[in-house]
Amino acid sequence: MSLLRKEETGALYGYARVSTGDQDLALQLDALKNEGCNNKNIFTDKISGATSQRVGLDACLFQLKKGDTLLVWRLDRLGRSMPHLVSLVEELRQRGIGFRSICDGAIDTTTASGELVFNIFSSLAQFERRLIQERTRAGLEAARARGRTGGRKPLDPNNPRVKMAKTLHEDKGLDVKEICKQMQISRSTFYIYRLVHVKDAAKIIVDPSVKTIMHRV
Known part of the structure; x- marks a missing residue:
């Protein structure tokens, strides 16, 4: 069953990324073009996803305007982590920009159901952050109960x-x-x-x- 997509009034932009210069962007580029992206509207990076500075992504985000849609081959091509991905897509939503992932068909914020799915992802990311915070707090409290505090062990004079x-x-x-x-x-x-x-x-x-x-x- 096809999803009812909100009317796209702007342009379709694509973003592709591979982790190293030895990897090929061809697969992602072909997929983006097959979805209707023009070459001039496709931005790329050849850099690790963990790296915060991505020139291609920054240029793409700068170019996008209200009514446009950002398309990626797969979710992990865009965000460094789930919280980072959620943050980026939320920023796009606030700017009136749609987001779609080709391989993750349910992730399409230009449809009502796709937006609902991503909201669930967002809630899970927030839940994960809270779990990490609670575990960290519990670990520190347990350490204090055993007479230890956070930080490095003191240096041994015989080192x-x-x-x-x-x-x-x-x-x-x-x-x-x-x-x-x-x-x-x-x-x-x-x-x-x-x-x-x-x-x-x-x-x-x-x-x-x-x-x-x-x-x-």
């Missing part, structure tokens, strides 16, 4: 790297810059290593502009 930083600084009299270069660490890491051996850490002044660690009087 070889920590001991090396102490030896180089105290025994050989090297300045911070030379030690960092020799150990291939940053100044901040060096200061963290040194604080492990300081009994009264509150009296330490960490100043990256100086060559030594100073103590408050």
Whole structure:
């Protein structure tokens, strides 16, 4: 049974993406053209979906206007994740732009039933976010009940790297810059290593502009 589609008053735009330059866009491009997309209205990216900056997608979203419809081959070609996908489609809806997925036929916000299906997807994404938040909160509460708090474990004074930083600084009299270069660490890491051996850490002044660690009087 065919779905009753709202009248499309604008243009049809397509977006295609593959993860690497070695993959071919041909399959997606052919599918978009078969659905009525013109070459000039198809935007592409050859980049991982996890990457936030996608030049082709940004250009496509900029070009779209009220009454247009965005078409993709499959849902995962558009969004980095379900929450990101829901956010993008909601943005399109607010701008009066339709959205369709070729392989996911039920996802078509230009039809009443397709819009309903996507609203269900949106609710599931929100439910997933709440579950993650609740699990994180429960994990932190359980850790606190066992006497632990979030964050990294404190460094062991017997850690070889920590001991090396102490030896180089105290025994050989090297300045911070030379030690960092020799150990291939940053100044901040060096200061963290040194604080492990300081009994009264509150009296330490960490100043990256100086060559030594100073103590408050």
